Amino acid sequence: MIVILGTGGTIAGTAVDAADNVGYTAAQVGVAQLVRAVPPLAARRLETEQVAQLDSKDMDFATWQRLAQRVAAQLARPEVRGIVITHGTDTLEETAYFLQRVLAPSKPVVITAAMRPATALQSDGPQNLLDAVNVAGDVLARGVLVVFAGAIHTAEQVRKVHSYRVDAFASADGGQLGVVEEGRVRWWAQAMVNEALGLARLARPTADWPRVQIVLNHVGADGSIVRALLAQGVDGLIVAGTGNGSLSAALEQALREAQARGVRVLRSTRCDAGPVTASNEALPSAGALSPVKARIEMLLDLLLD
Missing domain, CATH: 3.40.50.1170 (L-asparaginase, N-terminal domain)
Known part of the structure; x- marks a missing residue:
């Protein structure tokens, strides 16, 4: 059936x-x-x-x-x-x-x-x-x-x-x-089936789920949106960087300020394909996840906190 x-x-x-x-x-x-x-x-x-x-x-x-x-x-x-x-x-x-x-x-x-x-x-x-x-x-x-x-x-x-x-x-x-x-x-191929996170993670009322937002790197990105979100209250930020997750200096500075205040940050890319390379110097990478899927990953992770 x-x-x-x-x-x-x-x-x-x-x-x-x-x-x-x-x-x-x-x-x-x-x-x-x-x-x-x-x-x-x-x-x-x-x-x-x-x-x-x-x-x-x-x-x-x-x-x-x-x-x-x-x-x-x-x-x-x-x-x-x-x-x-x-x-x-x-x-x-x-x-x-x-x-x-x-x-x-x-x-x-x-x-x-x-x-x-x-x-x-x-x-x-x-x-x-x-x-x-x-x-x-x-x-x-x-x-x-x-x-x-x-x-x-x-x-x-x-x-x-x-x-x-x-x-x-x-x-x-x-x-x-x-x-x-x-x-x-x-x-042509078979899908990998990863480990289930389980329904228990979703038990919290949805009104109380973590607040995770997406910001975009672009010409002239100055970090003001990040600071506005911090003022409103946010638990996590996904940044859709250019290319291999690159960020303007001003946007990166604002994201590091958010990170210092306890906000989770992940760096993705606005490109349609390809991963973001991880490095010790850069903000944490979302790997090959698109910005919207990186947001879901962070949301589910924060639901454990």
Whole structure:
């Protein structure tokens, strides 16, 4: 059995004009209705559950907490082979990484989405959903995966790389694991399943979760944003540096001031691929994590404090 959990997004969106792929309202169609719109799924053994119904730009910690709990509960059922999650594209990569780090499931948890609403003349959602179910049912699938436009990605490396095209996601450094071709799954590599951090880490009420913000290095970056965040109260800072995590002298000085005041700091890069090299002289590196995923890593780490 495959369980499909709905959270909303463009895949569940509707527009007044079927030719309009931009002026739509996300999160209008229930997950059960999405499944009924894909005829080949009628022959599959499926269950559906609506966990949330929101535009993924509005994804929040409370929904993450609830989603992780529901995924864990469904995975614990012996008859469940895998899970598919329908999601919006804007924060999909963050949810994927969050679930992988918290649960690191041995069964597949496949996240999919769409760039066009359900009412579009050529909606990409039905095919993405069908592909996701096929991957979730594959004997070699495991861990949190993203299936989109026929490609299978790891949660660690997948990124949204285009604002409009239907092939909006890509992976860097070998993060694409395979493809789905006419219903057949072809693997190029297998995902590593790391140790689960566990749901206990999420027990704290989400209103009390640590405050971690992202700042950007750019021409003229002077550190004023860092100092403003310090004044407001912040527990951690991720800096998206240029190139190999390089920072302007003024921004680095402000970050070191924050570090001296007990704020956790990690240095990432605004580049689309490649790690940030660690050194004893520089601020701590986030490795190959993107800024948004480095934020999740720090958030989960701070939840232990």
